[in-house]
Amino acid sequence: MTIALERRSLLRAAGALVIGFSVPLPARDAAAQARPPVQPPATGGQGTLTAYLSIAPDGAITLWSPTTEMGQGTWTAHAAIVADELGADPARITVENPHPDAPYRRDVGAGPAMGSGGSWGVRYWFEPLRQATARARVALIQAGAARLGVPAAELVAEDHHVLHRASGRKLGFGDLAAAAAAAPLPETAPLRPAGELKLIGRGMPRIDIPAKTHGGAIYSIDFRLPGMVYAYAKLNPVFRGEAEGFDKASAMAVPGVIDVVAIPGGAAVVASSMWAAMRGGAALKVTWKATPHDGLTSEAISATMRDGLAQPQGAVARNDGDVEAALRGAAKVVEAEYEVPFLSHTPLEPYNINVRIDGDRLEIWGPSQNQDRLVNRVVRDTGWDRDKVRFHTMMQGGGFGRRLYEDIPGSAVIVARAVGRPVKLFWSREDEIGQGWYRPAQAARFRAALDAQGKVTGLWVRTAGTSMNRDFNNFQGDLDASSVQTLNDTRYRTGAYRVDYVRRQVPVPTMPWRSVGATQNGFFMECFLDELAQAAGKDPVALRRELLAHDPRALNVVNTAAEKAGWGTPLPAGRARGFAFVESYGSLCAQVAEVSIENGRPRVHRVVVALDCGRQVLPDGVRSQIEGGVIQGLSTAMGEKIVIEGGRVRNANFDGYEVLRTDEAPTRIEAHVIESGERMGGVGEPPVPPITPAVANAVSALIGRRVRRLPLVDGMRA
Numbered sequence: 001m002t003i004a005l006e007r008r009s010l011l012r013a014a015g016a017l018v019i020g021f022s023v024p025l026p027a028r029d030a031a032a033q034a035r036p037p038v039q040p041p042a043t044g045g046q047g048t049l050t051a052y053l054s055i056a057p058d059g060a061i062t063l064w065s066p067t068t069e070m071g072q073g074t075w076t077a078h079a080a081i082v083a084d085e086l087g088a089d090p091a092r093i094t095v096e097n098p099h100p101d102a103p104y105r106r107d108v109g110a111g112p113a114m115g116s117g118g119s120w121g122v123r124y125w126f127e128p129l130r131q132a133t134a135r136a137r138v139a140l141i142q143a144g145a146a147r148l149g150v151p152a153a154e155l156v157a158e159d160h161h162v163l164h165r166a167s168g169r170k171l172g173f174g175d176l177a178a179a180a181a182a183a184p185l186p187e188t189a190p191l192r193p194a195g196e197l198k199l200i201g202r203g204m205p206r207i208d209i210p211a212k213t214h215g216g217a218i219y220s221i222d223f224r225l226p227g228m229v230y231a232y233a234k235l236n237p238v239f240r241g242e243a244e245g246f247d248k249a250s251a252m253a254v255p256g257v258i259d260v261v262a263i264p265g266g267a268a269v270v271a272s273s274m275w276a277a278m279r280g281g282a283a284l285k286v287t288w289k290a291t292p293h294d295g296l297t298s299e300a301i302s303a304t305m306r307d308g309l310a311q312p313q314g315a316v317a318r319n320d321g322d323v324e325a326a327l328r329g330a331a332k333v334v335e336a337e338y339e340v341p342f343l344s345h346t347p348l349e350p351y352n353i354n355v356r357i358d359g360d361r362l363e364i365w366g367p368s369q370n371q372d373r374l375v376n377r378v379v380r381d382t383g384w385d386r387d388k389v390r391f392h393t394m395m396q397g398g399g400f401g402r403r404l405y406e407d408i409p410g411s412a413v414i415v416a417r418a419v420g421r422p423v424k425l426f427w428s429r430e431d432e433i434g435q436g437w438y439r440p441a442q443a444a445r446f447r448a449a450l451d452a453q454g455k456v457t458g459l460w461v462r463t464a465g466t467s468m469n470r471d472f473n474n475f476q477g478d479l480d481a482s483s484v485q486t487l488n489d490t491r492y493r494t495g496a497y498r499v500d501y502v503r504r505q506v507p508v509p510t511m512p513w514r515s516v517g518a519t520q521n522g523f524f525m526e527c528f529l530d531e532l533a534q535a536a537g538k539d540p541v542a543l544r545r546e547l548l549a550h551d552p553r554a555l556n557v558v559n560t561a562a563e564k565a566g567w568g569t570p571l572p573a574g575r576a577r578g579f580a581f582v583e584s585y586g587s588l589c590a591q592v593a594e595v596s597i598e599n600g601r602p603r604v605h606r607v608v609v610a611l612d613c614g615r616q617v618l619p620d621g622v623r624s625q626i627e628g629g630v631i632q633g634l635s636t637a638m639g640e641k642i643v644i645e646g647g648r649v650r651n652a653n654f655d656g657y658e659v660l661r662t663d664e665a666p667t668r669i670e671a672h673v674i675e676s677g678e679r680m681g682g683v684g685e686p687p688v689p690p691i692t693p694a695v696a697n698a699v700s701a702l703i704g705r706r707v708r709r710l711p712l713v714d715g716m717r718a
Helices: 005-018 028-033 074-086 126-149 173-182 209-213 248-252 274-283 298-309 325-329 371-380 411-421 428-436 469-473 518-535 540-547 554-566 619-638 689-705 712-717
Strands: 048-050 053-055 061-064 094-098 153-160 159-162 169-172 231-233 243-247 257-263 268-273 285-287 315-320 331-339 352-358 361-366 389-394 423-426 442-449 456-465 495-504 575-584 586-599 602-614 666-675
Touching: 048 126, 048 173, 053 126, 053 173, 061 074, 074 094, 074 126, 094 423, 094 518, 126 159, 126 169, 126 173, 126 689, 159 173, 169 173, 173 495, 231 257, 231 274, 231 389, 231 411, 243 248, 243 257, 243 268, 248 257, 248 274, 257 274, 257 442, 268 274, 268 411, 274 423, 285 619, 298 331, 298 456, 315 331, 315 352, 325 442, 325 456, 325 495, 331 518, 352 411, 361 371, 361 411, 371 411, 411 423, 423 518, 423 619, 518 575, 540 554, 540 575, 554 575, 554 586, 554 602, 554 666, 575 689, 586 689, 602 689, 602 712, 619 666, 619 689, 619 712
Parallel strands: 061 094, 231 423, 361 389, 456 495, 602 666
Antiparallel strands: 048 053, 053 061, 153 159, 159 169, 231 268, 243 285, 257 268, 315 495, 331 442, 352 361, 352 423, 442 456, 575 586, 586 602
16 A cells, blocks of 8 residues: 655644644645735725735734745744734734835845845844834724724724723724725824833744644645646756756656756756656756866865965955054964855755746746845846736745745746746755855965064954855955955954955855855854964953953953853863854854864854844744754854865765754753844844854864864864
């Protein structure tokens, strides 16, 4: 007997067996799967109070969030902001993503776009959402005043009603929404005082978790349309390679295969099921075009970066004082070179997209962190009229920057045109890891000057590597800001200070990876500071305090982490602590890692984190981001690296690309969040960069030599 199981069936069975009851799940029939996400009606329509807020007659609220929910909890934070400012019941708020449009675009320096990245999801939208919701609250109160015949000043909005306390009369938000939407919206409205906020700074349950835990969440990979076919992308394994040709008959012989369509980079095998498409892809015989980089290797890329470090000049990002004079006059010069590899984003859900063509209209359902960028790319690749493209953002199984790019929607449109049916185009796990769009590999050289008392009088930092922004943004300059991120605006005062960069472009595709350049450069700087401390005969934390003596906010973060971790107190034999402090995305983060060596590999027992993000909206969400950031950062430290041979990836699945396993995770991650009252910073990315240098510094203390290469198991052998 053959039993077919899918993820939701397994989750349902697990719930029934373990808990003793099953949770009703959403219908999975074709009609339910085909229902597109709701799109916001025009502002001023029935119940639509702002571009972000609609209220139905029954009081149900739809919040149109400009950000993508990828598990980071942004939708819950947005719901908390709206519920608090409106006086609404958060349980009656549903969050949706709208089609990209002007109200949902943010501009943080690269032009207006609807997207999610740079840890902007809460900090950028906190004030706009509060202000828009405050205006909606005033509109509801004004509508209530007209209905009740009392002055608006006598009314309050709370518990999903407009209430007249003097008489006890009240009207539900749903009863007033149409009238409020029909009237002109107030230009401004006062925000609620802090004492009236019940959720902001306190918390509420995550709105996305119940559906995920009982199997009801519909991810892009789950999405179905009536008549849909499935297209497996068989791609040239060499970066940026193309197909010379293919033997269509070799795939058509597989049962269920419908067609084979040429797409950029290879061919799409179209079938009646995903499994048939994958089997057809395995059978398809393809002749691949040769590329100039068919022989490219990791070793050659490393040599190219090291050559960049040796160049006499680089593109200067910062130049304070005369660093060369400081080095010439130093009592001691400390030098070190570091290197980190390419990293894959490895979201649990491999890349996929769903497309339907209806006459001159194009509908797309899929995962995206930059909706405008995706739509613009489709228009550019296909020539489609942008006004006739509708994009629906689906729930996605991980992002980490991977969903910022838009490699396959144009290919899906090619296939849909060819077969005349709705299409799900998808990649395999091997292509998700093997096709690129990595965090860049990078190398760095540090040279520091110490005077006779061990004081740092000068520091010269050189980085070298491929330009991520040349791939991602078609940047044509010599100074890629991501390659010097956190270095060019460090809070450390080292006397003379120079940062420069030498671009060494290679054909491996790169793009932003969670915390972008802060991961490489945080590792470089924080490991080198430990080397400086050793050369100066100082405690590593004491040196950082010395370099940050002018900065009370940074000192507070450093001191909090050190004190909470018991820095300087005895540890069990065979253990050491490592320290790191990295500022990124508007937040300051220090971490202490307690480490031992077991069977030749680092074992992290405890991590203490101090994070100053200015202000937090949902404390539990901040803690979750800290814990997740530590785990992902630790994974990159321990084993993650892309290995390139013959112009392609050698380790294109989890048997070779080593992500952190459960039994390797720390047993204790302690989060200490500092609300300094400074401008709100991000929390999704800042916890990632410090963990790697903190662990590396502890490992260096344990083995008695410096670790300058990642992953740590490679650095320990160097």
